[in-house]
Amino acid sequence: MTVKERLWYKDYPEAVPQSLEYPDQPLPNFLKKSAEEYPEREAIYFMGKRITYRELMDDVHRMARALKELGVKKGERVSIMLANSPQAVISYYAVLMIGGVVVQTNPMYKERELEHLLVDSGAETIICLDLVYQQLEKVKPRTPLKRVIVTSIKDYLPFPKNRLYPLKLKMDGIKPQIPYGDGVFAFPVIMKKALPDPVEIEIASMDEVALLQYTGGTTGLAKGAMLTHRNIVVNVVQCSHWMYKGERGKEKVLGLVPFFHVYGMTVVMNFSIYMAATMVLVPRFHVKDALKVIHKERPSFFPGAPTMYVGLINHPEIAKYDLSSIKACISGSAPLPLAVQERFEKLTGGRLVEGYGLTECSPVTHANPIWDKRKNGSIGLPWPDTECRVVDPETGEELEAGVAGVLQVKGPQVMKGYWNRKEETENVLRDGWLNTGDIAMMDEDGYFYIMDRQKDMIIAGGFNIYPREVEEVLYDHPAVQEAAVIGVPDPYRGETVKAFIVLRPDEKVTEQDLDTYCRSKLASYKVPRLYEFRDRLPKTTVGKVLRRELVEEEKRKASMEEQGEK
Template sequence: MIHDPLAPRAPDAAGRPAAAPCLSLEGLDVPLFAHLDRAAAEHPRRTAIRFHNARISFARLKRLAETGAAALRAAGLENGDRVAVMLPNSPQAIITYYAVLKAGGTCVMVNPLYMEHELRHQMADSGARVVVILDLLWARHQALLREFSPARVFVTRLDDGLRFPLSLLFFLKMRREGKRPDLGLDGRTVFPWKSLFRGRSRHSATDIDPKTDVAVLQYTGGTTGLAKGAMLTHANLMANVRQARTVLRGVGHKAEVFLGLLPYFHIYGLTVCVNLAVACGATMVPIARFLPAQTVKIIAKTRPTIFPGAPSIYAALLRQAGATREALGSIRYCVSGSAPMSGELLSRFSELTGAQILEGYGLTEASPITHLNPLEGGRKPGSIGLPFPGTEARIMDMETGTRVLADGEAGELAVRGPQVMAGYWNRPDDTAQVLRDGWLYTGDMAMRDADGYYFILDRKKDLILCGGYNVYPREIEEVLAGHPAVREACAVGVAHPTRGEAVKVFVVPEEGHAPSKAEILGYLRERLAGYKIPKYVEFRKELPKTLVGKVLRRALRDEETGKAAGVSAEGPRSPG
């Protein structure tokens, strides 16, 4: 009998899940685009990308990537040169990504919603020599981008990813609405994106060192100042895909369809919706913009089997009239990240779709996934699960970061594994702060229980100190998630003259409900210690979020800081 190292493992006698299978490091010494090469060889005619009325097979995706790579090399791109990709989820984003990798370049995935100061910092810091950008964004930012003198700018329109007649209809619609700006395509620096694919030459880099060459320079959210570029090597990203496939043992054995709703310019979306999908030979369905009602229709039409998302996305879909078992029943697995998912939401979405929902944890610096709840052996409410295969995790003391804490003690989560970044781009001091003896210090406060499950308590910097007590905002938010009149909530610390800090909670009521401050506080008093009860409650129609659905606690905190200083402070736009 042949032993399958990825076969499901039964729980032990106590009901605890067996340890995850060991991670094989074989095959990690090849470039990231090796997944595309294999998919094209094994499934040449299978649809790799489905976008409205357009279909691109794996064989064609590989051909386009290699043709584009040859054009980039002819334009002067050399190994390690950075290419800024400023596109929404679309076929162009996927094709460009693989063209850059095939050319030996480094992708800098840029949020299309960046404001001027964010874009200026990322362009200056990365030193990108080539820019690939959407037409409307180029029209808005070309004066700024020209300051950095890129060698080439390639401009695409959204209809470049469509087929006739939809491409023509979209073209006419945009022209009628005045959204077809003159792009200044001069044939010297600024070119149409399609010009990358007009030649017959093909290129696929053969001199890449997966362990040291950076495939993606992924900028963090800049929650503690200017965003830093995490250097994710080919081997880092290959390892995270291998880890995910090791855990998700049922994925990829038949034709899968991955819903591409998470933004590809965020490492969570790039890894799960593109890298993992291609490794599985799966069809990718990019969605350029999340509109809940339209997304339900897309799901019903394309029948995705894998739906990576975030709690706020799943909650929004549940509120749609068309969200039925018939429309959403194709989904087998939902991989949820970026924020904790309440037990009620998990049960409702799972019952409606029949899907298995897997909650996990990760961060940009780890490519990003480090933990996931197991497929077998049960899950624990509020837990991020167990470390990925090949990943070590431990809880360190907050004061020195040198003492490993016992189970049940709260401290900073540190992780170590092949998916951990090489460091921050041009920031050795910042790198030394978070990478210590091979361990990545995450900045998240966590604890491990006796069964080996990990629980995130909060961001270290989000901890609220109320009169000498530690208050974790997430605990308050999780309690409020159980209130029938509360859709979502966010707790922050605000300055207080005697207690140091006090808790303020922002509450978004469910539609048709209007809870009072007294009702909210009374509900919390029945469930939390007195020192955790908020002093201030503010009701809002919505909370500021990143594009992956994570509430921007920083934006709310900055608003309160601005009010205390006597100025009007508008929270910064999320970089995603």
């Protein structure tokens, strides 16, 4: 089988073309077009505040002018360190409008991570929350930063929430002290001074870099993937065709996935702007708050991560909330357990399918058809104009359907390369093919399955064990809410399987119960030999379980035991 046969087209949704036409226009044009066609349509709902497309466009023009007046030039990197909020959307499009490069920055970064990102990107300007200023101030002298623009959640809250918010912070013992002046500016002040007159978009080529999106850095320091205007425009248009039942100017998209994560940026923010949809923004994921906003604002699309769906379906008061407005969800960032998918669909009446992507691909490359044939457990089919192949990790030879190997992808959404890292770019990107580092298999119908990350694979007694397969079995157990599986050292087998378990509320189960259950579903060499019950699992901000952190914990524990024996 060769990639040229493209088996995946056999089950392609009838409504989705195999190849698409993409506008040869920079990313900010999406906003410009929606504001012209739907000026009074609600663009953003944020904790009671409602902003129309006309108002959003005015604010973007103001911020674009303000940035230029502060001295930000074309090609400069601007860090945006904000939670999901109107300021995040305004800042993002304003930076792009003046030809700048957005550097999305997680507000939860610690000093080491923040310093690395600012130094590596060379960002001279940052737009941040007042709540993180103190942390930023500590690293600022060791970075290229010249300008700091500070905003508060209250800046876009409606009355009386804007008055109550500072009181709530004070009660919690939080009182941000911002020394304005000397390169530190207040977001609302510079916005008020700037005129909302239209700003000409300063982008000459679609191949100009729009975004430095830093990878998670699980194998070392994070690298900045250079995503161009073309990369992001393409991925948004692909997304809109995959969600072909979406109606322009009529949808509401739930913004729970953070915009500083590439998945939230594309599938929530940019997709919403392209579709002239309303973004229902939630700055931080709390299960009860999410249920309330779904019940009240009735979003139709809900891109999310598996842990979000897990949290919702297991909430003890779920029956009080109406989730029937949700008609489509694409789950990303981590594998979607089948049991979670089935329970969520039963509760909402909508469709929840698994997709797949990488930071380096803007990010989506695959998804199951939402309203057509899908295969549970798979990541679905490649998106239009996206080529995929599975190759032997040693020889690079393309493998037949049904054989596991390393997944490689090629398409117009694939990054330009890593920022200032030529050697690492050449290691993963050859002749347009991106080596994902994921172990995958394609079946006879062209559906792809992620077996696991190359580095997460467990080798026990010579057998290859994929953590995801074991986790799927554990998720099916009625008492299990969450599960994570890793390999730990074993003197006989080399490695053995350990499972970390979070139980559902009021459920009880023993290690023996789980062992018996797993042995009825898995070959004996795949069955966990060790179990650890926990209240929670370590996760990223988008809900991906950090297996690496669990591995590091086990290493530290083994080292301490070894020292104790000595």
